[in-house]
Amino acid sequence: DIQMxxxxxxxxxxxxxxxxxxxxxxxxxxxxxAWYQQKPGKAPKVLIYAASSLQSGVPSRFRGSGSxxxxxxxxSSLQPEDFAxxxxxxxNSFPFTFxxxxxxxxx
Amino acid sequence: xxxxxxxxxxxxxxxxxxxxxxxxxxxxxxxxxxxxxIRQSPGKGLEWIGYIYYSGSTNYNPSLKSRVTMxxxxxxxxxxxxxxxxxxxxxxxxxxxxxxxxxxxxxxWGRGTLVTVSS
Numbered sequence: 001d002i003q004m005x006x007x008x009x010x011x012x013x014x015x016x017x018x019x020x021x022x023x024x025x026x027x028x029x030x031x032x033x034a035w036y037q038q039k040p041g042k043a044p045k046v047l048i049y050a051a052s053s054l055q056s057g058v059p060s061r062f063r064g065s066g067s068x069x070x071x072x073x074x075x076s077s078l079q080p081e082d083f084a085x086x087x088x089x090x091x092n093s094f095p096f097t098f099x100x101x102x103x104x105x106x107x
Numbered sequence: 108x109x110x111x112x113x114x115x116x117x118x119x120x121x122x123x124x125x126x127x128x129x130x131x132x133x134x135x136x137x138x139x140x141x142x143x144x145i146r147q148s149p150g151k152g153l154e155w156i157g158y159i160y161y162s163g164s165t166n167y168n169p170s171l172k173s174r175v176t177m178x179x180x181x182x183x184x185x186x187x188x189x190x191x192x193x194x195x196x197x198x199x200x201x202x203x204x205x206x207x208x209x210x211x212x213x214x215x216w217g218r219g220t221l222v223t224v225s226s
Contacts (some may be wrong), residue, residue, distance in 0.1 A: 001170075031210075042218060043216035044153075049207075050210040089212070095169060097155065101153075
């Protein structure tokens with residue numbers, strides 16, 4: 001199985017801050033990576049697929065980049081509704097696997 | 108819009124069988140999506156269990172393959188998960204989700220249902 005790691009595990013930030021989350025795959029996955037946002041008690045919501053494609057309806061302040069083994073999710077200007085946990089997921093090969101998550105907290 | 112809703116028991120005894128159903132509303136299950144189960148626990152995080160296509164073809168996570176069966180009922184617009192020989196390690200929130208292919212990603216999720224395995 002492909003192992004996914006994320007850093008940091010948590011980050012404290014203020015509204016308006018730029019936030020960067022890193023995801024690393026244990027082997028190359030080309031651009032087959034998705035990012036999800038999850039709020040407490042809610043279902044995960046896809047933000048980015050194929051590493052850099054923005055899901056319809058997702059604000060443009062969310063940006064995904066990377067390929068191979070290293071990927072980045074950037075939130076350009078953090079908004080109050082962005083405080084949540086973010087997960088990456090590799091879609092290169094079965095079984096699909098997820099990162100452990102990065103919690104974005106209010107500073 | 109399309110919505111997914113999980114249903115099933117919240118408490119199951121060790122060694123018993125879990126049966127969960129996901130009801131699809133606002134759209135047809137007989138479409139070009141892959142209907143999936145994903146579970147989430149504090150210890151293991153998010154774990155993909157597998158998917159079923161409306162034709163009945165399946166793909167399971169090898170780590171669970173010996174214990175998992177998925178089925179689909181197109182007349183009821185539902186798909187189901189059956190997991191046998193439960194242990195405490197199967198305690199988790201179970202989500203149903205819809206997967207797009209090429210590229211693969213989960214574009215719609217249910218809120219999930221908590222399943223606790225305990226005597």
